[in-house]
Amino acid sequence: MVIGVAFVVFGMSFGVLAVGAGASVVQACVMSLFIFTGASQMSVVSVIAAGGSPASAFGGAVLLAGRNAVYGLAMSPILDGSVGSRLLGAQWVIDETTALVTAEDGSERKKTAFWVSAPILYAAWNLGTLGGALIGNSIDPSTFGLDAAFPVMFTAMVVPHLRTRNGRRAAAFGAVTSVALAPFLPVGLPILVCALGMLFGLSPETEPSPAATDGAP
Amino acid sequence: MTWALILSLGAAAYFLKLLGAVIIGHRSMPAALQRCLLLIPAALLAALITKDTFTSGQEIVLDARIVGLAVAAVLSWRKAPFAVTVFAGVGATALFRLFA
Numbered sequence: 001m002v003i004g005v006a007f008v009v010f011g012m013s014f015g016v017l018a019v020g021a022g023a024s025v026v027q028a029c030v031m032s033l034f035i036f037t038g039a040s041q042m043s044v045v046s047v048i049a050a051g052g053s054p055a056s057a058f059g060g061a062v063l064l065a066g067r068n069a070v071y072g073l074a075m076s077p078i079l080d081g082s083v084g085s086r087l088l089g090a091q092w093v094i095d096e097t098t099a100l101v102t103a104e105d106g107s108e109r110k111k112t113a114f115w116v117s118a119p120i121l122y123a124a125w126n127l128g129t130l131g132g133a134l135i136g137n138s139i140d141p142s143t144f145g146l147d148a149a150f151p152v153m154f155t156a157m158v159v160p161h162l163r164t165r166n167g168r169r170a171a172a173f174g175a176v177t178s179v180a181l182a183p184f185l186p187v188g189l190p191i192l193v194c195a196l197g198m199l200f201g202l203s204p205e206t207e208p209s210p211a212a213t214d215g216a217p
Numbered sequence: 218m219t220w221a222l223i224l225s226l227g228a229a230a231y232f233l234k235l236l237g238a239v240i241i242g243h244r245s246m247p248a249a250l251q252r253c254l255l256l257i258p259a260a261l262l263a264a265l266i267t268k269d270t271f272t273s274g275q276e277i278v279l280d281a282r283i284v285g286l287a288v289a290a291v292l293s294w295r296k297a298p299f300a301v302t303v304f305a306g307v308g309a310t311a312l313f314r315l316f317a
Contacts, residue, residue: 009300023218034227037234039258044226045218046265051274054222058229064261065230066254072237073246079238090238091231145311148285150269152306154262155289156299161259170256171263178264182272190264197260201252 003096003117004124010153011128012135014041017149019136021049028136032129036122037094039157040064043191046150052188060191071098078110092118164205170197281317285310 011032018028023045035041040061047057072093078101079089097118104113139146161167174194181190237246270286271277289306297305 006299009303013303018218021218027218027220027223031223031227034224035230037230039262040226040230043261043265044222046269048218048222050268050272054219058222058226060261061226062229062233063257065233066257068230069233069237069241070246070251070254072234072239073241073251075238076242086239087235090234093234093238145281145285145307145309145314148270148282148310149303149307151266151282151286152289152303152310154266154269155286155306156293156302158259158262158266159293161256161262166252166256167259170260174260174262174264175267179267179271179277182268182277183275185275187274191261191268194260194264195257197263198253198256201254201256202249205252 003100004120007096007121007124008128008131010038011125012132013128013149013153014038014045015129015132015134016136016139016146017042017049017132018045018129019133020146021045023133025130025133025137028133029126029130032126035061036091036125037065037068038125042150042153042157046154047188047191049150050187053186056186056188056192060188060195063192063195067095068093071095074098074102075114078107078114089114089118092122094121096121166200166203166205169200173197173200281310281313284313 014032015028018031018041019025023031031041031044043064044057044061047060048054072090075089075093075098079086081089092114097114100113100117101110104110158171162171174197177194177197178190181193185193266286270282271279285306288309289302292302292305
């Protein structure tokens with residue numbers, strides 16, 4: 001339940017910022033319905049809002065979505081029903097559902113956790129987006145400090161990824177590289193270079209890294 | 218925001234989910250590749266944080282957003298709920314702008 005409420009709030013924040021970056025209410029809602037992975041959606045809006053090209057916005061968002069393929073590996077044993085249910089379930093493989101499922105013991109409990117939580121989270125995220133997009137149409141972002149909403153939200157989102165040593169290394173690399181390259185590359189490209197921070201993963205981790213969760217898809 | 222961007226990203230994001238959950242499924246993916254994919258959010262979210270705090274377009278700009286980031290960093294570190302962190306960070310930025 002708590003997570004559902006957090007999803008509504010996060011979805012609203014996304015809706016407000018998406019409209020602020022020039023998306024229509026319908027576009028914001030379609031993004032949440034079809035993309036449904038929060039970090040990617042937020043990163044697209046952030047790059048477009050800063051004046052980056054659609055291609056660089058796409059690149060960063062796809063890189064961020066790559067982790068869902070890894071989560072999917074852990075989720076495939078419980079997605080063993082009909083083809084239709086697997087195609088539907090796949091859309092709901094995100095940080096939060098993966099964390100909830102891996103926290104349960106036994107195949108039946110895992111399945112219940114997934115099929116109960118996923119529709120709730122999906123509904124919460126999309127209703128939040130709709131509400132936020134409608135609000136975003138009627139306010140001026142900078143008066144409310146909403147330009148700071150991007151770094152604030154990304155900060156809340158990055159914390160679970162800093163639990164491991166490699167996570168902290170990759171984050172430090174990304175934080176520094178992003179600003180250092182900003183004056184020299186078109187907006188959006190430094191983010192793509194920062195993805196090289198993933199190469200810290202070539203060295204084995206000393207501690208296990210379960211699905212990171214922050215209350216966002 | 219273009220429809221081409223939204224729809225192509227929707228397709229790509231769904232394909233990646235499908236790739237792990239259904240296409241690869243029970244078979245395995247190299248462990249090092251898995252570790253690298255799971256590290257991308259750390260690198261990119263951190264990059265987005267500094268981009269959105271310290272730059273405006275291609276210029277380095279230091280302004281009230283730093284206050285919001287500082288508040289959010291402390292609250293996240295103290296494990297405050299997501300909504301509290303967001304409202305406090307955004308509110309601190311707005312207040313700083315009002316009085317500074």
